[in-house]
Amino acid sequence: MSTTDPDIAIIETSSLGDRSYLISHDGIAVVIDPQRDIDRVRALAAEKNAVITHVLETHIHNDYVTGGLELARATGAEYVVPDGDPVEYERRAVVDGDVVDAGSTTFEVMHTPGHTHHHVSYVLHRRGEPIAIFTGGSMLYGSTGRTDLLGSEHTDELTHAQYHSVRRIAAELAAEVEVYPTHGFGSFCAATPTSGDSSTIGEQQQSNPALTQDEHTYVDELIAGLSAYPAYYAHMGVINTKGPAPIDLSMPEPVDPDELRRRIDAGQWVVDLRARTAFAAGHVDGSLGFELSTSFVTYLGWLYQWGVPLTLIGETTDQIAEATRELARIGIDSPSGSAVGEIHSLVGDGKVRSYDVSDFAGLAAATGEREISVLDARQQSEYADSHLPGAVNIPLHELPHRLEEVSAAEVWVHCASGYRASIAASLLDREHRTVVLIDDDYEHAVQLGLHTSPA
Structure with missing residues (x-):
């Protein structure tokens, strides 16, 4: 024994x-x-x-x-x-x-x-x-x-x-x-x-x-x-x-630029898996940025319109395969397509959209120079603990249904680390809003003295 x-x-x-x-x-x-x-x-x-x-x-x-x-x-x-x-x-x-x-x-x-x-x-x-x-x-x-x-x-x-x-x-x-x-x-x-x-x-x-x-x-x-x-x-x-069906991890079928455009115009979800700064620098108009990271599946699953066809954009087939596995873990099975490659090769006759990326120091410098608004995409409890003066708090998962509450001015978006803010920025960009992603740790805002602590 x-x-x-x-x-x-x-x-x-x-x-x-x-x-x-x-x-x-x-x-x-x-x-x-x-x-x-x-x-x-x-x-x-x-x-x-x-x-x-x-x-x-x-x-x-x-x-x-x-x-x-x-x-x-x-x-x-x-x-x-x-x-x-x-x-x-x-x-x-x-x-x-x-x-x-x-x-x-x-x-x-x-x-x-x-x-x-x-x-x-x-x-x-x-x-x-x-x-x-x-x-x-x-x-x-x-x-x-x-x-x-x-x-x-x-x-x-x-x-x-x-x-x-x-x-x-x-x-x-x-x-x-x-x-x-x-x-x-x-x-x-x-x-x-x-x-x-x-x-x-x-x-x-x-x-x-x-x-x-x-x-x-x-x-x-x-x-x-x-x-x-x-x-x-x-x-x-x-x-x-x-009783779940057996998992299917097969690669989604390739989609060309014209079909990507058709799917976006039809209201389908086209999700870009690249790094959030790469998405900001250039992406297909109407696509959404969900950087493939440890937070990817939680927030995509949270915002996703259940049952809507989902197409993935990635730099490599390995990215597509990893995202397919992550999605299957929460029951989003068999994405309806994928597109891989450099972003300019995926837009067809369309234009590449982009928006600026900055940090909390950049926000401090921009404040007072021009009309801007600040959107805080964190949870309400995080906002209550500490927030920027004048920032509007709309938690990321509520943003798709509250877009009309976001100022028409240039919108600077932040969260605790930049990840949720990057998704929020892509949602606003899809509406052709002027947006700046604050890709920074909120602790830096505290260090700069930008935050307001509760009494």
């Missing part, structure tokens, strides 16, 4: 702020909360020389399309899903106290409601002793999963449940037990920002608000602090309950 502990491998999906896990021991692997692109998981299992025998879900996910169903079907693994979720496919439905036997390791099911009603965590046992817990959207690093994704009518009940779930985890497990959440690495499924890349029960006893605050304070502060979350979340639970 092996005396080694199981190997716990982390599969990062940084663009969505989530982690999946592959736990292997003695040639057997268990996967927890896999993303839709299961090729990564299967490659890792092969690397570990392990056969996937079980796929475990902590809950019906709201921020990504699961790969669990397809992974189980492709490998013949048992698919384990919390009982009570009305899924439309065969699975093993588990409840509190059930045990999943994976050879020399076992996983005990712990019902931990809060993020959802039926949410469970899995306690990994080795030689009869708990050594780790996979907490999904329950206990996160210095935070907990948000409790408002099932509708406001459930938020209060779920927030109280979340408090007690995290307290139960801490009460039943030893301080040295390692904690492995699915959310909390930038995911909007976290109620508040998380901290750190690893933790134990003992460390959470010192930092987690559900363990350091009384119930009343925890509930009030969590609910008061809940901010907006991406609009595409509304589609994820539906897809995951029905």
